[in-house]
Amino acid sequence: MVLSIGSAHINLVLLLTLGFCVGVLGGFFGVGGGFIITPALNTLGAPIGFAIGTGLAQILGTSVIATLKHRKLGNVDFKLGIILVLSMVPAVEAGKALVLNLTKLGMAGDMVRNVYIVLLVAFGAQMLRDYFKKDKSSPATNKRRWFSFNLPPMISLNKSGVEKISLWMPVVLGLGTGILSGFVGVGGGFIMVPMLYMMGIPTATVVGTSLFVILLGSGTYGTFTYALSNEVSLGAALVMLAGASLGAQIGARATLYANVKRFRFLFSIILLLAGVSIIFKQVSTLHGWSFFGGYSTDLLMSAAVGMSLFITGFLLISSRKDRTAVGVANGVRNAIGLVRHLAEKIVRADLMNADAILESKDWPYLWRG
């Protein structure tokens, strides 16, 4: 069975698998996965506008799931979130307008792919560098530098514990994230999270607020505006969401057993491989070498499927070991309980026979024992 995304017809199982992989990676590494969905759909043959619109619709669904998972934590700074969302909306619109105008000129695919190559390679290389860097200083150490940017009007963010900050900082961040979201179809969390850290906002609030902004800004508004231009394949987005919803649960649970920092090495490799696969696609499109086009899809899907299966396998093995450990612990606890119970019975029986014990003159030994 196939589903149509614009002029492309993509196998349903392939879409389900892609969604599952993005869900596992997203749940495990805490990223939205838009930067895998959009290039993957494009390398599978979907026109770039449809790839972006459908990717944003899928991000909307997964961001609901992520937000529901965090709803009890109360980590959203609504004041900051609303400023970011309001700044993002016109920027998403501008990003979409840019894509549609470039599509008319026949340049949209090339331009978006170029941006993806830069983003994926830069992000992957940065993660790889951080992994091997010995001095792992917190991004919050940049706080002072950012706070020196004091262009009025100044606002306070009580929930985030920020007393005074220039309004222009979240506005510029929202605009930048929005343009990128509308232009390449990403949620924007990978930009917002480090930037919000640099504003000195606590980690939990950064994650909660970022999710809130992705849900309303990139997800809701992005889907709405691309659907308005008839660039969303809702069926494909729903199929990918079904896969991603299971994958996200597995990925999130796997973090309980794994040292995610160690796995970041593998994630950086996936980003670099995704970048290379888009270079292949670009080469095949620009020079008409279809040989590279085939490799592009294979490389991206193999990297995503391989890593997702690795994480799923890791979860299954670890949870089984965990259950065994719980079983052993329960066994030991039961054995101790049984011994205690028997000991109490013996002591009680001894007390009942206290007279006999006292008469036998053995009682000092009983207490000593």
Add this chain to the structure above:
Amino acid sequence: MNIFALFQSSHFVWSILSVAIMLSSGGILYAFWEKVLGGWGIRH
């Protein structure tokens, strides 16, 4: 753009519907897998 003309266009209604469908699907799928994976005994 005239807001009333926008309302009357099927794309506008379809856009609102798309957002609503994706939002509700996310919620339903979240609840579904929470229950299923809970049944499998994978703790969280």
